[in-house]
Amino acid sequence: MHAVAETVGRLRAAPGTFGLVGANGGTMSKYAAGVYSTTPAPWRADRSTALQAEVDALPAVEEARLADGWATVETWTVKYGRDGARTGIVIGRLEADGRRFVARAADGDKALLDLLSTGEPSGTRVYARSFGTGNRVTADDTMMDELFPPRPAVLRDDYQHVLVRRDGHLLEVTINRLEARNSLHPQANEELDEIFDAYFRDPDLWVAILTGAGDKAFSAGNDLMHAASGKPMWVPKNGFAGLTSRREMPKPVIAAVNGFAMGGGFEIALAYHLVAADTTALFALSEVKVGLVAGAGGLVRLPRAVPQKLAAEMILTGRRLTAAEALHHGLVNRLVEAGSALEGARALAGEVLGGSPTSVRASLQIMAETQGIADTVDAVTHPSPALDELLVSEDSVEGITAFAQKRKPNWLNR
Numbered sequence: 001m002h003a004v005a006e007t008v009g010r011l012r013a014a015p016g017t018f019g020l021v022g023a024n025g026g027t028m029s030k031y032a033a034g035v036y037s038t039t040p041a042p043w044r045a046d047r048s049t050a051l052q053a054e055v056d057a058l059p060a061v062e063e064a065r066l067a068d069g070w071a072t073v074e075t076w077t078v079k080y081g082r083d084g085a086r087t088g089i090v091i092g093r094l095e096a097d098g099r100r101f102v103a104r105a106a107d108g109d110k111a112l113l114d115l116l117s118t119g120e121p122s123g124t125r126v127y128a129r130s131f132g133t134g135n136r137v138t139a140d141d142t143m144m145d146e147l148f149p150p151r152p153a154v155l156r157d158d159y160q161h162v163l164v165r166r167d168g169h170l171l172e173v174t175i176n177r178l179e180a181r182n183s184l185h186p187q188a189n190e191e192l193d194e195i196f197d198a199y200f201r202d203p204d205l206w207v208a209i210l211t212g213a214g215d216k217a218f219s220a221g222n223d224l225m226h227a228a229s230g231k232p233m234w235v236p237k238n239g240f241a242g243l244t245s246r247r248e249m250p251k252p253v254i255a256a257v258n259g260f261a262m263g264g265g266f267e268i269a270l271a272y273h274l275v276a277a278d279t280t281a282l283f284a285l286s287e288v289k290v291g292l293v294a295g296a297g298g299l300v301r302l303p304r305a306v307p308q309k310l311a312a313e314m315i316l317t318g319r320r321l322t323a324a325e326a327l328h329h330g331l332v333n334r335l336v337e338a339g340s341a342l343e344g345a346r347a348l349a350g351e352v353l354g355g356s357p358t359s360v361r362a363s364l365q366i367m368a369e370t371q372g373i374a375d376t377v378d379a380v381t382h383p384s385p386a387l388d389e390l391l392v393s394e395d396s397v398e399g400i401t402a403f404a405q406k407r408k409p410n411w412l413n414r
């Protein structure tokens with residue numbers, strides 16, 4: 001309305017001229033435009049429907065939800081806060097594959113913000129990187145690394161929301177948020193994401209266990225109190241707990257479920273390779289009770305793990321499964337006495353550690369590679385590099401030699 005009022009004033013001061021007013025309709029898929037003049041014109045019937053059909057018929061540009069790499073700016077805007085702070089928004093095109101993305105200009109890149117504010121940045125080369133908080137762009141990759149230093153994939157000595165314990169080749173991770181029933185907020189998710197990055201890259205760690213502190217809850221899922229407070233909410237690119245969206249999980253992860261595994265807590269367990277639960281464990285996707293959906297994999301993984309009617313009932317009603325029911329339906333590998341979920345997971349981990357770590361990794365890789373192959377014979381004959389690497393590994397030689405010599409193998413993880 002401010003733009004229309006300003007245009008009317010200018011046109012009255014200069015009769016015979018024209019004014020164009022554009023307006024964002026609230027989302028990036030809606031845009032309005034109006035042409036104003038002091039000279040009357042005959043009414044013309046609206047052709048919006050036909051014009052929109054023509055636009056819809058044009059080839060669509062593929063969107064990159066996660067944008068990484070060099071790109072060019074296609075369009076942009078700058079939002080100003082009351083204190084003068086600037087937020088730059090860029091719609092760009094990735095050089096590698098031509099996909100289009102939306103990103104924020106990194107807050108610390110003053111040169112780029114100045115260009116977006118006063119210059120003509122269309123066609124400018126920028127560098128994009130994706131984060132759990134969204135895509136960011138900077139003037140170049142050097143500035144990106146300066147503002148967002150790459151995180152080393154090593155375990156820290158301490159974490160604020162998580163406890164970590166190494167025991168030989170075993171990593172034990174405990175969600176330590178007793179006051180919130182071990183629910184996860186962005187900071188806890190980021191710590192878990194960092195921990196599992198380190199776990200998967202550490203050749204001396206072969207199996208990991210995740211559990212929850214105390215005896216009341218493995219994890220109550222998303223921290224709704226944090227969300228209700230109005231604080232920013234996000235999850236890492238690798239998903240809830242740093243795992244539910246992780247494409248590659250090359251080493252085993254075991255869930256030790258003690259008490260409630262609700263919502264996101266259940267989705268964590270569904271994403272893990274193995275689950276040990278004590279008799280107090282309860283599993284549920286309760287998101288519909290609070291106006292949400294199980295968007296961290298529950299809507300996909302649960303119907304693939306149990307009969308569809310049961311999955312639909314759990315998803316649509318929030319029905320809880322007891323530990324015994326979960327064992328019956330194959331959601332749990334081991335059921336142990338109350339208070340001993342971690343001990344049960346340790347025993348399960350010990351059995352995995354008794355085998356060759358290279359064989360375990362190869363098995364997980366081949367299972368992942370063939371999961372989407374519908375034809376059984378095609379899946380069986382699928383050529384996997386994991387098998388080729390395994391057959392020439394030192395552990396393969398050691399396993400066969402130890403069997404022939406009737407002794408315990410000495411695995412080298414290579």
